[in-house]
Amino acid sequence: MFLLIISHAHNTNNKYDHNNNNPQISKQAKLFMDHSQQIIKRANAVWEKAIKIGDGHLWLYFIFAICQWLPTNHRLFYQDKSPFQRDRCQLCLNGSTEDIQHTMLICPALNTPRQQLHMAVHGSLKKWDLPFLNLQVDRKKKTTGFFQKISLEKFKQQIPVERLSMLSEDFWNGNSHKASVPRVAFIDVLRKTLADHKPVTLLPESLIRVLKKHLRLCVDGLSSCLSHSRLLPEW
Numbered sequence: 001m002f003l004l005i006i007s008h009a010h011n012t013n014n015k016y017d018h019n020n021n022n023p024q025i026s027k028q029a030k031l032f033m034d035h036s037q038q039i040i041k042r043a044n045a046v047w048e049k050a051i052k053i054g055d056g057h058l059w060l061y062f063i064f065a066i067c068q069w070l071p072t073n074h075r076l077f078y079q080d081k082s083p084f085q086r087d088r089c090q091l092c093l094n095g096s097t098e099d100i101q102h103t104m105l106i107c108p109a110l111n112t113p114r115q116q117l118h119m120a121v122h123g124s125l126k127k128w129d130l131p132f133l134n135l136q137v138d139r140k141k142k143t144t145g146f147f148q149k150i151s152l153e154k155f156k157q158q159i160p161v162e163r164l165s166m167l168s169e170d171f172w173n174g175n176s177h178k179a180s181v182p183r184v185a186f187i188d189v190l191r192k193t194l195a196d197h198k199p200v201t202l203l204p205e206s207l208i209r210v211l212k213k214h215l216r217l218c219v220d221g222l223s224s225c226l227s228h229s230r231l232l233p234e235w
């Protein structure tokens, strides 16, 4: 399996940029190139464990997981062209494609087992008394703080500080499902948005409050990231 992945990665190696990004390469090969040492170590550990306890399924599960072939709806209905959207998650109402990332990290219907897993891992770490156990990195706060800082340097004259803060939050919300939030892209996207922006008439905030309260509005229509109201969650 690894020989196949390595071979694929090697054949397309010259097409990579410095971030290992290449739309032509398979995601299996990309994963292996990004984490080759970890995958080989983990493969050895799982192989040993599978032999030790005589469980062949353990090894098969590992192969399917590392190749991203676990039977999610996205995988099972990959070729399905019907209008029934069979690749969507049936456990939640997000309407998202059910892939590994959605299942493991995002799906709200799986919050409880995810929390149980987190608590079990935390309990084991506590038992071993590892240092920095309670040290947590707030990825959202760190990333949106970075967006605000770089956008303030470049767009302070054109965009109010409060709107820059909202833009940072919006960009995070739109990209946080990705394995890596594209930090560098934020400024480019913002620059393009500013160039394409057409001024719209804004409703007073007091009126939006009234409409929201009495008509239960939650969507800001005909708006954009530079003009939507902070009172309405969707736009």
Ligand SMILES: [Zn+2]
Pocket (backbone or CB within 6 Å): 089, 090, 091, 092, 093, 094, 096, 102, 106, 107, 108, 109
């Ligand atoms: Zn779901």
